[in-house]
Amino acid sequence: MSDVLSPYMMLALLAGLGVGGGIALLVAALVGWPRKAGRGGQSTGQQLAAFLRRRGAAAVLVGLVVLVLLKWPVAAIAAGLLVMFWSQLFGGLKGEKAALAKVEALATWTESLRDTVAGSAGLEQAIAVSARNSADVLxxxxxxxxxxxxxxxxLPDALDLLADDINDGGADEVIAALKQSAGLRGAGLKQVLTDLAHKARSDVGMRRRIMTSRSPTRRSVQIVTAVIVAIVTGLRVFNPDYTEPYATVQGQLVLAVVFFFFAGSLAWLRRLAKVPEPARFLVRARAGGAR
Structure with a gap:
């Protein structure tokens, strides 16, 4: 087997690297790079560097193990990419729970504002009271x-900065209502906050139902992927003659195409499972600060 691979090892490695890069770009386009919410935010380069530091070592180690075990460069690259993007392809539960917690916190904050304003308190006083009783995420x-x-x-300027801090479309709706009330000082804020709280509560219920219904599907995809990896590894280790054609350059290219479409299908399935987030509209321009 090594005699078959040795004349074409560099070519196979280059082909595998090309396919691996294509899979990485496909996953990034369909799923997106992980983002961290924080004050001031992080640039795309900083997010990418942090992501590579967290997963890069494990991905390289798994890739080397697969290369030594199977002697397939393309499979080693695919295994490394699978480890690196595991949470993006098969996870999502943690992100869904975080999004659910934020929506629920927004609903509770909106209800707290409504109840405090209903007690004839000023908007500034209502904000101070709601901040003391808010959830940890807000x-x-x-x-x-x-x-x-x-x-x-x-107050309008402070609310603009709050919208940037929270960075959520649902929060923009509440903050826009508060900005309008701060500018006009008129009645009707209580009813607006009541409607927004009801909307947030219905969103929480919808997200809970979606999370419950997705759990079996997510588990099934993980089991199918694990079975496929186990079968391929078992055939290669215990019946090497059967998988000998894949040790050639042509076989590695075929495997690269198979891995590419398999990763693409997983990424597309993950994209379809995403809950669309409300788009933000209180976004300040980078230069002038206008909205």
């Missing part, structure tokens, strides 16, 4: 909003 952002209001920053 508490740092609301505490900063309260600090800005206490330092005499105009």
């Amino acid at each position: 508490k740092p952002h609301l505490n900063r909003l309260d600090d800005r209001v206490r330092t005499r920053m105009p």
Whole structure:
């Protein structure tokens, strides 16, 4: 087997690297790079560097093990990419739970604002009270909003900064209602907040039902992938004569095509499973600060 591979090892490695790069770009296009929400945000390069540091070592180690075990460069690259993008292809539960917690926190915050405003409290006072009783996912952002209001920053400007901190389309709807109320100082805020709270609560219920219905499908995809990997590995280790044609350059190219379409189907399935998030509309321009 090594005699068959040795004249074409470099060519097979280059082909495998090309296919691996194509799979990585396909996954990035369909699934997207992981993003971290934080104050000020991170650039795409910083997010990518952090992602590679977390997964790169494990991916290289698994790739080397597969290369030594199977002697297939394309399979080694595919195994490394599978480890690197495992959570993007088969995960998502953690992200769905985080999104659910944020929507539920927004609903609770909106209800707290509505109840405080209904007690004839001013908007600034309602913000301070709701910040103290908010969920952990929103508490740092609301505490900063309260600090800005206490330092005499105009309320619309402070709310603009809050929208940037939370970075969520659903939060933009609540903040837009607060901005309008802060500018007009008119009635009707209670009813608007009630409608937004009801909308957020219905969104929470929908997300819970979706998470429950997806659990069996997510588990089935993981089991099918594990079975395929186990069968291929078993055939290669225990019946090498049967898989000998794949040790050639042509066989490696065939495997590369198979892995490419398999990864593409997984990435497409993961994309279809995403819950569409409401688009943001309170977005400040980078240069002038206008919205």
